Amino acid sequence: MTDQPALFEDGPAPLPELTAAERRRAYVQTMLDRGVHPHTGLPLLGEPGPLVARCGTCAHRYLKGGHAKNYPKCAVGPVNDSPGTDVLARWPACNRWERAE
Secondary structure, three states: OOOOOOOOOOOOOOOOOOOHHHHHHHHHHHHHHOOEOOOOOOEEOOOOOOOOOEHHHEOOEEEEEOOOOEEEEEOOOOOOOOHHHOOOOOOEOEOOOOEOO
16 A cells, blocks of 8 residues: 555545536527527527527417416427426527517
C-alpha cells in the first residue's frame, strides 16, 4: 500500500438532482439548439430569432381544457395530460406551421 492520499476522500461530489421541470427545460433547449422542434420532432421552420414564426401563432396549437386550467397542446405531436406535451407559445415553429385564423 502507498502513502499517497486518496484522490477523493469521501468519493466524488454528487451531481445535483434536477427536478422534472429542470430536466424538461434542458431537453427543450438541447432540441432547439439542434434545430428540432421539442414536441413534434420535426425540423424548425426557420432560424430562431425575433422574426421567426412561433407556436403561439400556429393553427395546430389548441388549449385542452382541465378542471380549473387550460393546457396548450399541439395536434401535430403526441398529446396526453402531462406537462411534457405542453407546447409553449414562444417556441419557434416546426415546418408544419400554419397561420392561425
